[in-house]
Structure formats: structure tokens, C-alpha cells
Amino acid sequence: MATLQKIRNRGVFIGIIIGGALFAFIAGDALKSGGSLLTNSRNEMAEIAGESVNIRDFQNRFNHNIEVAKLMSGQTSIPSEQTERMREQTWQQMVQEMVMNQEYEELGISVSSDELYDMVQGRNIDPTIRQMFQNENGTIDRAQVVATLQNLINAKAGTPQKKYWLNIEKAMSTQRTLTKYNSLIQKGLYMPNALVKNLAEKGSKKVDINYVVKNYNLIPDSTVNVSDAEIKAYYNEHKDLFKQTESRRIDYVPFTVEPSTDDYKATEKSLADIKADFAAETNNIQFVELNADNDFNAYYFKKDEITNKDLAEFAFAGTKGDVTDVYSENDTYKLAKINEVKMLPDSVKARHILIRPVNGDYAAAQAKADSLKALVEKGSRFDDLAKANSDDQGSAVNGGDLGWFTQGKMVQPFNDAAFNSKKNEVVVVLTQFGAHVIQVTKKGKAVKKVQLAIVDRKVEASNKTIQAAYALARTFAGNNLERDAFLKASSEQGMQKRTANLKKDTKNIPGLENSRELVRAAYNTDEMETVLLNGDNSAVFEFGDKFVVAILSDIKEEGFSSVNDVASTIRREVRKEKKAEMMIAELKKASQGAQSLLSVATKENLEVKNASAISFSSFQIPGAGIEPNVISTAAQIEKGKISEPVEGNQGVYVVVVTNENTDEVTDETVKAFKARLEQGYQYRTNYQAFQALKENAEVIDKRYKFY
Numbered sequence: 001m002a003t004l005q006k007i008r009n010r011g012v013f014i015g016i017i018i019g020g021a022l023f024a025f026i027a028g029d030a031l032k033s034g035g036s037l038l039t040n041s042r043n044e045m046a047e048i049a050g051e052s053v054n055i056r057d058f059q060n061r062f063n064h065n066i067e068v069a070k071l072m073s074g075q076t077s078i079p080s081e082q083t084e085r086m087r088e089q090t091w092q093q094m095v096q097e098m099v100m101n102q103e104y105e106e107l108g109i110s111v112s113s114d115e116l117y118d119m120v121q122g123r124n125i126d127p128t129i130r131q132m133f134q135n136e137n138g139t140i141d142r143a144q145v146v147a148t149l150q151n152l153i154n155a156k157a158g159t160p161q162k163k164y165w166l167n168i169e170k171a172m173s174t175q176r177t178l179t180k181y182n183s184l185i186q187k188g189l190y191m192p193n194a195l196v197k198n199l200a201e202k203g204s205k206k207v208d209i210n211y212v213v214k215n216y217n218l219i220p221d222s223t224v225n226v227s228d229a230e231i232k233a234y235y236n237e238h239k240d241l242f243k244q245t246e247s248r249r250i251d252y253v254p255f256t257v258e259p260s261t262d263d264y265k266a267t268e269k270s271l272a273d274i275k276a277d278f279a280a281e282t283n284n285i286q287f288v289e290l291n292a293d294n295d296f297n298a299y300y301f302k303k304d305e306i307t308n309k310d311l312a313e314f315a316f317a318g319t320k321g322d323v324t325d326v327y328s329e330n331d332t333y334k335l336a337k338i339n340e341v342k343m344l345p346d347s348v349k350a351r352h353i354l355i356r357p358v359n360g361d362y363a364a365a366q367a368k369a370d371s372l373k374a375l376v377e378k379g380s381r382f383d384d385l386a387k388a389n390s391d392d393q394g395s396a397v398n399g400g401d402l403g404w405f406t407q408g409k410m411v412q413p414f415n416d417a418a419f420n421s422k423k424n425e426v427v428v429v430l431t432q433f434g435a436h437v438i439q440v441t442k443k444g445k446a447v448k449k450v451q452l453a454i455v456d457r458k459v460e461a462s463n464k465t466i467q468a469a470y471a472l473a474r475t476f477a478g479n480n481l482e483r484d485a486f487l488k489a490s491s492e493q494g495m496q497k498r499t500a501n502l503k504k505d506t507k508n509i510p511g512l513e514n515s516r517e518l519v520r521a522a523y524n525t526d527e528m529e530t531v532l533l534n535g536d537n538s539a540v541f542e543f544g545d546k547f548v549v550a551i552l553s554d555i556k557e558e559g560f561s562s563v564n565d566v567a568s569t570i571r572r573e574v575r576k577e578k579k580a581e582m583m584i585a586e587l588k589k590a591s592q593g594a595q596s597l598l599s600v601a602t603k604e605n606l607e608v609k610n611a612s613a614i615s616f617s618s619f620q621i622p623g624a625g626i627e628p629n630v631i632s633t634a635a636q637i638e639k640g641k642i643s644e645p646v647e648g649n650q651g652v653y654v655v656v657v658t659n660e661n662t663d664e665v666t667d668e669t670v671k672a673f674k675a676r677l678e679q680g681y682q683y684r685t686n687y688q689a690f691q692a693l694k695e696n697a698e699v700i701d702k703r704y705k706f707y
Helices: 002-009 011-020 055-073 080-107 113-121 127-133 142-154 160-186 193-204 228-237 261-272 275-280 284-291 309-317 362-377 382-389 412-420 463-479 483-492 516-523 567-591 597-604 628-636 667-697
Strands: 044-048 051-054 205-215 247-256 327-329 332-345 347-355 401-406 426-431 434-443 446-458 498-502 541-543 546-556 609-615 651-662
Touching: 044 055, 044 080, 051 055, 051 080, 055 080, 055 160, 080 160, 080 667, 113 127, 113 142, 113 160, 127 142, 127 160, 142 160, 160 667, 193 205, 193 609, 193 667, 205 567, 205 597, 205 628, 228 567, 247 463, 247 483, 247 516, 261 332, 261 446, 261 463, 275 284, 275 332, 284 332, 284 446, 309 332, 309 446, 332 412, 347 362, 347 382, 347 412, 362 382, 362 426, 362 434, 412 426, 412 434, 463 483, 463 546, 483 546, 498 516, 516 541, 516 546, 567 597, 567 651, 597 651, 609 628, 628 651
Parallel strands: none
Antiparallel strands: 044 051, 205 609, 205 651, 247 498, 247 546, 327 332, 332 446, 347 401, 347 434, 426 434, 541 546
């Protein structure tokens, strides 16, 4: 088990390699059989590169990853949120493995056994192995590597150590194969020196400009007509702009479960019935813990800290043991009892010595704290003892001084001890952090404060109320199973019909708790004429405090949006182009014979603006925004010359360069510029190469059928 513990201790780095990296495929050969394991289409959860993926193969891979995660962490179970992340990670692993393995095979890329040996104990140690076996001086203990490998080889199949090692080997091989592929692609990239020099020279020139802009909003939209023929022509010419991912839209009617008048009365009565018992109770804290929705609050309130004015008057006019009548706040009924009345300061200044328990031995920690308390009481200096003994290093350097703090800033036992002890009194108290030796050195002015014991019960819908809401939803669904009836009834009955746009991987619909089942229902049918059914073949879904009846309203397949769906977007673009044509003509006319930009601005009633240090590589123009056409024009026109009108994103511009500076472009400058460009392309290569392969593989994701 020593090897297992060593790997766990180094598990952060290894975990990234094995479980976290996008291309770290840690599973075995579960998918090699591909579609041959498919018994029927009901079990098909995906199609990747023409190969069918069975849900059982995916689940085996997922279970394998879960077991690896447990082994890495030493946990016996994985939290639900982490489980969901690992399910998504497993999917990404499978997609990338199936897509990339085809490419590796075609290109003849692999990792030989000799390479693997070299990565483990040869001249080119893999970072994973280095992390596991590196000494404090940064060298690799090769003897330890060999000994560990020998133990692993001799271990029985299926032991945790062997599982770890096989996964590490798989991860290293996969990562090395990917590195080879990426290197192959990167070395195929080439940037001609002439192109690099041209870009460097353009980027070295910086200009200051004056400009005027005629904004498109100066022409009212109502004055520019766009015909259906123009919309269709624009769509055909720019179809690639209107690619869409798949999505589905549902309309649904929620029936919210809300407490009834009877529920309010019942909750109020339940508190009224225990008032006498509460008044007679001597252990108020225990009574609250047994009867209230919320835990006992040990805070001592000043009068102005109690927001309920009636409660504040009661608390500071009454005496210990008094109980209020039942009162309500925010859909909650309450009973309040005066638990304690004390004169306490708002803040105290204290110092402490913390003794942390070793191996959970609180008794030993308290014994040491008690001995330190005795030393203080016999005259030893508190600050010297704190510096020598306190495990709270943040305060130990200051002799244990914590400064001033207000009530509630410390954990409750510490807080109670500090605010209830006398000045300079030394007390010992236990908290979750250990044993504290506490001494209050200064106290603020004492004022009257009250501690309240409050029994609260939130008004909840009864079973009768829940059944009534369900009956309404069931009746609505039963009477309006068909699409037309659903839409008509929801409108005529004034119901809050809502819409949700869904993707296959949508986990929850906003406002509907744990609503993945409704997403799956929307994707498990193409029928838009009848209401959706849940797994029990019922038209009523239940999500938290809502019952829902829903209908599938629209299906968008991956591809191109229809011209009707994007007509409004196209209309805006065509209208802008028409405005630009008109404005260009107007500004050309105003520029004819003009000696200055101010002359053009005066004719068009525009303001001359300026911007400085604009270069060909600038992202935006200060004060104007992202305007690539204007930037390109400014970087190239002759100084002092009025430009032709330039169509921009916000309007039509006319530009004049007022000043220009050009940095010297040397061979070293070009070389450094080329290195930066190549580095940027190389960073993009890893991602974009895979995305291209993935798109070509035509991945069909059907996980929605199962999760």
C-alpha cells in the first residue's frame, strides 16, 4: 500500500494528466468493438465517425473513471456534482479517442514499448514519473522507479496499485501520441518572411487621426424600405452567417403549489398549541432545536438590532422567561422567548493561545491549555507563552493579540467566552480548532442586550393542497392534450404560459427545479401536436413546488436557419447598407473641394473627433469602438489627405491623418514578430485541428435518451 499512498500524495499532478486534461484518455479497450456490440437502436447513445456507441460501453467507461477517481482520492463515494462532471469528461474522452485514433492510424503515429520504457526509466523521463519519484534535490531516484515497477509487475491483476499504474501508462502513451500529432501539424505551418515583414512594418506605423462620423441612427428606419426579395438575396449571398446549432423550444404551463389559507391557519395553530410548553420549558435551547425549523441563535441583541419593532419592544420591556404570542414574518410563524438578559460590551480586545489537537486528541490539547493558563495565573507573560506555544501563527507573532472584534465574529464557544469573561480573566475553551487559552484585555462599554429563543415554522403546503394543485394540472392536461387546445386553453384561462429554449445538454430549465426529465422528454419525440409525456406516461411533470404541462413548439436541426427565422436580422443589415450608401454619397459631395475636415464637418453638421496611436494592428478606435475598416484606412492613407467615406459598424467615417510615427523595423524586430505569430498559431493548432476532425467525424450525440 506504500506505492498506492505515494501516488495518492502526488495525485494533483497525476489527476490532471489522467482525469482532467482534455486529451487524457484513461480507459482501456472498451470501445474497440464499436458498433459490433450494438443489439438494437434503443441502446445507441451516439455515432462517432460512422461508428455506433452503445450505452453499455459508455457506462463501462464511466464506471471505470469513477473507480479511478475513488482510488486517486481514497474516497468511497463521489459527490453528485463531481459525478456529473466526470460523466461529461467521459463523453469528451470517448469522442476524442475515437476521432483521434482514426487519424493516428492513418498517419502511422504510435508509441512503441521502447518509447514507453524511455519515458518511465530512460533518458526522457515523463513529467508524471518525475513528479512521482523526484527527490528533494530535483533528481530522479531510478532505483526506486525500478523497484516500484518490479512490485507492480509482481502484483496480482486488479489490485489498486496495478490499476493505478496501468492508467498512468495509458495516460502517458496517449499524451505522447497527441504530442507527436500536434508537432506534425505545427511543423506543417509556415509563415513567409515577406509576409511577416509586411505585417511588422504595418504594425510599426502609428498615426494620430481626426475623423467625423455620420451615425446610421440619423436616418430613421421607417424611411428605408427593405423588400422580401432583398432579404432573400442577402440570405443567399451570406448563408454561412446563419449557421445554427440544434435546439428545441417548449411552451409550458406551471401550476405552482402554494400554501392555502388552511395551511396558514394550521401552522399558526401548531405554534399556539406549544406556547404553554415553551413558557414552562427550562432548557430553551433544546426546545428550539426540537421544535423549530432553524437552530437556536445565541446572539445577544441590542434593541436597535431587532428589525421587528414589536419584538424589540417586547424583548426590552419584558423579563427573562416571557413568551410572545404567535406572530408572522415572511410566510413564517414564530414564538419568541426571552432567554437571557445581560449587560455586555459591543466589542472586546483579546489575546489567545491555540493548542491544536494531535490526531484528534482534544483531551491532551485541553490539558496543555490548562497548564498554560496556570502559568499565566502564576505570573508568566502571556505574550511569551503565545509566541512559544500557539498554533495560530498569525497571532502568535503578536503575543496572541487578536485586536478588537465584535460579537459574532468568532466561533460561538470562543465568542461566548470572550464576551462573558471579566477583564484580564484567563479562561480555557474548546472549539473545532482546538483548545484556546483566552484573556480579554479590554472591553467596550457594557449595554443591555437580550438573547432570544425563537421557535419558527415556515408555512408549507399540506398534502391536501399539493393534491389540489396536481388535480388542476391533471385536469388541464386531460382536457388539452392536443396542441391547438393547449394553446387556446392557456390563453383563454389567463395562465402564465412560458417558453424555454433547450439544448440536448440543458441540465435545468430556469425556474423549474431538477427539470432534466422535461428536457429529455422534449428530445425523445418529434411530435409537436400533443403534450409531452414523462417516464410514467403522464402529461404532468413535477419539479419542486411546481407541476408542469408542456408541449414541444419548435425543432431546429443543426445546419442553417431558415430565411424566415433570420429575416429581422437581415432586414437590419440591408437597411444599414442602404443607409451607408446614402451617407457615402452625401459625404462625398461634402468632401468635394474641401480643404479641411472641419469644412466637411461644418457642411454635414458633424463634430470633428480625434484618436491617437492607431496602427494596422489596433483592435479599436478610442471613442468610436471596433471599426476595422476605419483602422485599415487610417493606417494606409497619406498624411493630411482627406479619405474617401468609409463604411463602418456605427456609421460612415471620413478620416484625416494628422501625425505619424514609424518605429524602426530591423531583422531582429521581424524575427521576434515572427516568433510571436508562430507561437499564436501553434497554440491554436491543438484546438482547431481537433475541431476540424471532430466536425468531419459528424458526431451524433444521443445521450439525452439516457441522462
